[in-house]
Amino acid sequence: MRPVSLGALWTTITLVAISAVTALALGPDWTISHRFAIIGASVGWGASVAIRRRT
Numbered sequence: 001m002r003p004v005s006l007g008a009l010w011t012t013i014t015l016v017a018i019s020a021v022t023a024l025a026l027g028p029d030w031t032i033s034h035r036f037a038i039i040g041a042s043v044g045w046g047a048s049v050a051i052r053r054r055t
Contacts (some may be wrong), residue, residue: 007050015042 018038023031031038 003050007047010049011042011047015039018042 015038018041019031019035022034022038
């Protein structure tokens with residue numbers, strides 16, 4: 001269960017970091033309109049971290 005919790009933690013950290021960077025770089029309107037792509041990328045990153053740590 002630990003890899004899953006680490007993956008969830010990395011997913012959260014990544015989502016917050018990507019959202020902050022895109023809001024600063026591209027503006028809050030762009031960030032809000034592309035939030036699903038940002039969330040999808042974050043979930044993929046978190047899953048890859050969990051899988052990598054598990055093997």
